[in-house]
Amino acid sequence: MFFKKNPLLSVITPSFNQASFIEETIESVLRQDYERVEHIVVDGGSTDGTVEILKKYRLKFPNFHFISEKDKGQSNALNKGLNMAKGDIIGWLNSDDTYLPGAISKAVESFKKNPLCGMVYGKADFTDENNQPIRPYPVYPFTLEKLFNECIICQPAAFIKKEVFREFGGADESLYFCMDYDLWMKIAKRYPIGYIDENLATSRLHSQAKTVREMNKIGFLEIFKVSNRNFGTVSNHWVWAFAVNNFPKGRFWLLENLKKHSIFGPSPKILNAQTVKSNWGVQDIAIQLDPTIHTPVHTIILQKNNPNERYMVLIDDKHVRGLKYNKDTIEIPLGFNQSDFQLKLIPHTGGGYRVGSSSSESITMDLLLLSKEEYEFFRHLENGPRKIKGWLNEKRTPVPKF
Structure with a gap:
């Protein structure tokens, strides 16, 4: 792609109930020293005064546009904005983040110097609720290995060619947390990535930010998903x-x-587990393993309801010795590799804990089959x-x- 002398750059801002921050976000775009900029805010139907702020800016600035309607989340809002954008370059600026002065002109200049790049990015700072610097975002000069190791690209400091953004179908709408990291991976596997050794943006950390609120609950597991998918x-x-x-x-x-x-x-997985019978607290479970996974089971981990539970354990009616009791788990060494077996738990004192109560009930929440390496980590x-x-x-x- 060959750029015009002064290509149009479209900034897309997904927004929902961010009246406390969005005005500062918009002002950071308006203060840029690059003239050919359009700003598109895709609001998810805010009820906190955001829409009134957006209406004010639309009246004042012809290159400011917004829609406000219910959407399916941040990725969906971003993709709506992508369809509306007229620019050759896309900036993705969330409604609680800001650009630093000169960010857009530096990004455009970087693309002109490196026309084969699919995207360029610069440095950024984490800031607090008042947009005061806390610490630098961990941004580094680009290599694919560094990107695999951790997310070295700060989303508000990244700029993407629109044709590249569209090539990958925009942001993955099945993702809630790390749609940006997923996109960086896809682009990086196909295009050169340009690095700007200057601060371009701020990423605000506050109590309602997903980075703060959802990282442990959702973020890491989505990162596992997209890293496995891309790498x-x-x-x-x-x-x-x-x-x-x-x-x-x-x-x-x-x-x-x-x-x-x-x-x-590849980890041993239970294909089917059924309680054969449950009399006087005895749990008798028929376990069938997934035959497509050939990794041997090294140890069975059972989760207990209370720390005082003790069992005699039989596998295929053979007494298992060497059990290890922990506060909330029992470790059962397996010692063989076969596709199915029968596990029997006989409580030393009446009443075993619930592993499964019917012939169709899954028990995978209470029982784990670990490979040798998984058990060593455990x-x-x-x-x-x-x-x-x-x-x-x-x-x-x-x-x-x-």
């Missing part, structure tokens, strides 16, 4: 950050979610969160597909 694996940095930030939820919860995203490679978590990074770097070597 075939997940970096140790993201596994470490997920484990450290969610450590209070317990080892069972951590391993359950790591297994869902194959963090330690055990290492006993040492606390501070030592996780060292173990990962020593024992786990992800090989991304670039």
Whole structure:
């Protein structure tokens, strides 16, 4: 793509109930020293006074446009704006973030010097509710390996060719949290990425920001999803950050979610588990493994309801020895590789805990089958969160597909 002398740049701002911040966002666009800019705000039907602010700017500035209607989230709003945009370059500026003076002219100049780039980006700062700097966003000069390891691109400091944005279908509307990281990965695998060694934007951290509110609950798991999708694996940095930030939820919860995203490679999975009978507290469970996964089961982890529960465990009617009891789990060494087996739990004192109560009820929330590497990580978590990074770097070597 060859740029005109002064290409039009379209800034798209998804918005919903951000009356406290959006005026500052709009003003940061208007204060830019580059003349050929249109600003499109796609509002999701705000009820907090945002629309009144938008109407005021539309009356004053011919290149300011907005719509306000119910949407399907931030990605959907961004894609609406993309369809409205007339510019050759897209800036994506959320309604609580701001551009620094000269950001747009620097981005345009970078594209002119590097016309093959699919996108360019610069440095940025995290700011507080009053837009006062807190610390720099961890932005670094671009390499694909760095992007795989962590998100080194700050979204408000990034500018994308519109034709490239459209080539990938805009933002993935199935994603709630890391649609930007997903987009950077897609672009980076196909186009050169330009780096501007100057501060271009601010990213505001406040109590309602998704970065603050949803990272642990949704963010890390979406990052696992998009990293697996684009690179075939997940970096140790993201596994470490997920484990450290969610450590209070317990080892069972951590391993359950790591297994869902194959963090330690193909992981043994339960295809079907049925309670055969449940008399006098005895749990008798027929377990069928997924035959497409050939990784042997090293250890079964059972989640307990109370720390005092003790069981005799039989696998295919053979007594299992060497059980390890923890506060909330029991570790059962398996010691063989087969596609199905029968697990029987006989409480030492009356009343076992609920693993499954009917022949059709899934029990995967209470039982985990771990590979050797998964079990080693499970055990290492006993040492606390501070030592996780060292173990990962020593024992786990992800090989991304670039």
